[in-house]
Every structure is written in C-alpha cells, then in structure tokens.
Amino acid sequence: MRWAIFGTGGMGREAADIVRRRFPDAAIVFVTDTGGGPVQGLEHVMPDALRDDDLVILAIGDPQLRFGLRERLGERRYGTIVASSAIVAPSAVIGEGSIICEGSIVNNDVRVGQHVIVNVLSHLSHDCIMGDFVTVSPRVSCNGWVEIDDKVFVGAGAVIRNGVPARRLRVGVGATIGAGAVVVGDVVSHTTVLGVPARSSHDPHRQP
Numbered sequence: 001m002r003w004a005i006f007g008t009g010g011m012g013r014e015a016a017d018i019v020r021r022r023f024p025d026a027a028i029v030f031v032t033d034t035g036g037g038p039v040q041g042l043e044h045v046m047p048d049a050l051r052d053d054d055l056v057i058l059a060i061g062d063p064q065l066r067f068g069l070r071e072r073l074g075e076r077r078y079g080t081i082v083a084s085s086a087i088v089a090p091s092a093v094i095g096e097g098s099i100i101c102e103g104s105i106v107n108n109d110v111r112v113g114q115h116v117i118v119n120v121l122s123h124l125s126h127d128c129i130m131g132d133f134v135t136v137s138p139r140v141s142c143n144g145w146v147e148i149d150d151k152v153f154v155g156a157g158a159v160i161r162n163g164v165p166a167r168r169l170r171v172g173v174g175a176t177i178g179a180g181a182v183v184v185g186d187v188v189s190h191t192t193v194l195g196v197p198a199r200s201s202h203d204p205h206r207q208p
C-alpha cells in the first residue's frame, strides 16, 4: 500500500509531512500532471503511474480545483489523514479523503464531508457541519452550530460566529470568506465576504 499525494505545493508537502509523522515507514509518492524529479526525497510521478491500491490524497488548496481533480480521477481509494497533533472528538465524523492538519481541533458531533482540508491550528467547534471540498485555512475559528456548504473557501484567521441549535449559521455553496473576516450572519452562495463584520465585497455599504 502506498500514499499518493496529488500536489507538490504547500498543501501537498504538508500532507506528506503529516503522513510521515503518523506512519514513519509509509511508502509515499507525489503526483502531478507534469511529474518531475523527487520532492523532499520522495518520488514524483504522473497520474498514469497511479496504482489501483494507492491511497490518494488530493492536496490542492483551491476547492474548485480539488473538485475538478476528483471528477477527473473518479472512484478509487482516497486516504483520510489526521495529523498526530490534531485533536478529533470521538463523536466527530471525518469524510473520506479529508486532511486534518497539525494542531487543529475538531470538537464533538462535528461532521466533516469528503475531501475537506482543515489547515493548521484551526478549530471546528461542536455541532458544525462541513460539506465536501471545503478548504479551511490556518487559524480559522468556526464556532458551534455552523453549516458550511460544499466548495467553500475560508481564509486564514477568519472567525465564524456560532449559530444556535434551532438554526445553524450557514455559509452557502462556493462562497469565499476573506482572511481575517468575522462572519456574523449567513453568507450567500458564491459570494465573497470580507472584513469585520464580514460584508459582501459587492456591498456598497462596505467600509474600505
């Protein structure tokens, strides 16, 4: 069995480090469309060199690119990896192909979809739901009772205010939350919100 990490960018190399720390003897290769020389001492191959029993990790930060890659690669074995310094509650569910990076915390009754990236030092508090192909950048604080739909990108250091049991705060599909934003209400699908409090980047009332 071999781990095949798609991507040699920051996320790909981070994923390789996570696998190496968890499984020091694991066989690991990097995969890109171009292939190339070894990266960090690991073999680097093209997709046609993937084996049926490889555990593939899509380590591409952009949700849309990751989704497109998953469509292209189709059904196969996808690896799920939780860093050794991450804390995941026993009641949390992590979907296939997701990456939980170093120092992150996934609290009780959180549901994380497939091919989600939770980058370093981020916190998903109790009862949050993450769709598929969500990217959570470093140091994000997603408070309790929040629902984040598919393919959302959450920028570094963003804070998402909690929802309530009767109604989760909701971030719609394909939305982008800017770095450092403080989200205090629902975010409409396919919009970008910025600032404190977060406003749509097209909102004429947004302060510069």
Ligand SMILES: CC(C)(COP(=O)(O)OP(=O)(O)OC[C@H]1O[C@@H](n2cnc3c(N)ncnc32)[C@H](O)[C@@H]1OP(=O)(O)O)[C@@H](O)C(=O)NCCC(=O)NCCS
Pocket: 061, 119, 137, 138, 154, 155, 156, 157, 176, 177, 178, 179, 180, 181, 192, 194, 195, 208
């Ligand atoms: C929100 C974001 C996606 C916008 O990117 P963009 O469309 O390329 O935006 P630009 O850099 O062209 O900036 C457009 C305007 O928004 C402002 N802006 C950009 N990002 C902002 C942010 N996070 N908060 C507040 N204002 C922001 C810029 O100052 C600029 O304002 P102006 O038009 O008054 O000059 C991006 O800035 C961002 O925050 N990305 C997150 C990056 C990140 O966290 N990466 C993690 C990697 S691990």
